[in-house]
Amino acid sequence: MINKRDFLKGGATAIVASTGTTAAMARVRPSLGSQAGLASWQAHVGQRFEVDGHPVTLQAVRRVPSPQAGEQFSLSFAGPLPPGLGDALHTLALQGGAAQTLYLARTPLGLRADFCHLQS
Helix, strand or coil: CCCHHHHHHHHHHHHHHHHHHHHHHHCCCCCCCCCCCHHHHHCCCCCEEEECCEEEEEEEEEECCCCCCEEEEEEEEECCCCCCCCCEEEEEEECCCCEEEEEEEEECCEEEEEEEEECC
16 A cells, blocks of 8 residues: 555656656647647648648648537648649648548638537
8 A cells, every 4th residue: 555655756756757758748749630629730830741642731720710619620731733633532641641531622822621620
């Protein structure tokens, strides 16, 4: 059985030991996927992605106001795109990361993806 004094001593040691790893962990960007939220995508602004093999950069993540409970936002990607790449399901991959399928809409500046994560 552990007493309160030993528990507190062990906890303090764990806190001190983990202090050095906190800064390193803060530099690790969260993983992305269909359930990734606004903050996860914001951490990737400026990162290079590929859409069906064509390089694009995540330029902006914008919150979309809504009366619904939840999180709605849009992603804006910029980069040179071939004329045939239009509104459709496309494979989006973070360079060196996992790929996912998203519906991307062509815009005058590149591509846009919209997310709606409603809460029940």
